[in-house]
Amino acid sequence: MAHVIASADQLDFSITDLPSMPLPTEVLMVRPLHYTVDYVINPHMANQVGNVDTIEAQNEWDLVRALFDQIGLNVRLLEDHDGLPDMVFCANQSLPYIDQEGNRHALMSIMHADQRKREVPYIEQWYRQNGYEAHFLDETKIDDFEGCGDAIWHTGKRMLWGGYGYRSSLTAYESISELFDIPVIALELVDEAFYHLDTCFCVLDEKTVLIYPDAFTDEGLKLINTLFDKVIEASQYEAEELFACNACCPDGRNVIIQQGCTDVNKNLRDAGFSVHEVSTYEFLKSGGSVFCMKQMLW
Numbered sequence: 001m002a003h004v005i006a007s008a009d010q011l012d013f014s015i016t017d018l019p020s021m022p023l024p025t026e027v028l029m030v031r032p033l034h035y036t037v038d039y040v041i042n043p044h045m046a047n048q049v050g051n052v053d054t055i056e057a058q059n060e061w062d063l064v065r066a067l068f069d070q071i072g073l074n075v076r077l078l079e080d081h082d083g084l085p086d087m088v089f090c091a092n093q094s095l096p097y098i099d100q101e102g103n104r105h106a107l108m109s110i111m112h113a114d115q116r117k118r119e120v121p122y123i124e125q126w127y128r129q130n131g132y133e134a135h136f137l138d139e140t141k142i143d144d145f146e147g148c149g150d151a152i153w154h155t156g157k158r159m160l161w162g163g164y165g166y167r168s169s170l171t172a173y174e175s176i177s178e179l180f181d182i183p184v185i186a187l188e189l190v191d192e193a194f195y196h197l198d199t200c201f202c203v204l205d206e207k208t209v210l211i212y213p214d215a216f217t218d219e220g221l222k223l224i225n226t227l228f229d230k231v232i233e234a235s236q237y238e239a240e241e242l243f244a245c246n247a248c249c250p251d252g253r254n255v256i257i258q259q260g261c262t263d264v265n266k267n268l269r270d271a272g273f274s275v276h277e278v279s280t281y282e283f284l285k286s287g288g289s290v291f292c293m294k295q296m297l298w
């Protein structure tokens with residue numbers, strides 16, 4: 001039965017009650033050989049068409065890849081395709097999952113923008129070649145769902161946080177909750193600069209989250225504050241200009257984040273996290289940073 005929670009008064013469990021889920025051990029990255037800003041599908045891309053330094057973008061991507069490797073993840077690589085300038089943002093085309101028996105699954109996205117729809121079959125093919133079972137949403141009932149751009153695992157637990165409003169539909173989470181037999185906490189997004197949940201919400205460990213509060217409704221903030229012991233808030237500058245909340249903390253300890261997020265980084269260090277700063281300026285032009293540039297796998 002679907003278990004989608006959209007307000008704090010619907011909460012009927014606490015995080016500690018939930019079954020545990022292994023931490024990811026691998027990460028998929030898509031080499032940005034054809035990355036550029038070619039069209040505008042989010043506010044960050046406005047005025048950036050044709051502005052990407054493609055050599056610099058590849059250098060930045062190499063350093064992000066090196067950091068994932070350095071913190072102990074097995075990095076898997078796939079090449080992008082001509083005419084798919086956003087394929088590098090491989091958090092978006094799927095939602096991977098490992099079940100209680102250790103079988104791997106991937107739910108394929110229904111991209112919101114027509115320009116990105118052709119990315120999905122390439123990612124699906126990679127999953128099929130790598131032992132994952134591919135699943136699909138019913139496109140006659142669900143308009144859009146952009147994978148881990150909007151669906152974010154609670155670290156170490158069989159529960160998802162699901163953003164909706166710009167790129168994913170609330171109805172998608174009913175199907176996902178049933179398919180994976182997990183609760184989903186639905187969060188409405190209300191500021192188009194924060195068009196994916198991963199632009200304003202970063203789970204750091206089981207008890208800690210980094211957010212940009214103005215991207216959420218009061219009800220959403222109540223859910224976040226109820227289910228996390230510690231909520232670190234980013235300023236508008238660090239969240240909107242530097243994508244602080246698009247950081248990635250795959251192991252509950254190491255945080256990879258766009259460089260220059262001074263206040264957030266201080267809070268992260270004070271809370272005991274190791275901070276690894278990296279330049280993703282070329283990707284910020286497209287509205288993405290570290291979290292979008294990878295897909296966590298098992």
Ligand code: ARG
Pocket residue numbers: 041042045086089091092116148149150196198199286287288289291292
């Ligand atoms: N230009 C891409 C888009 O608008 C950026 C995607 C960034 N990904 C993310 N998970 N926030 O779709």
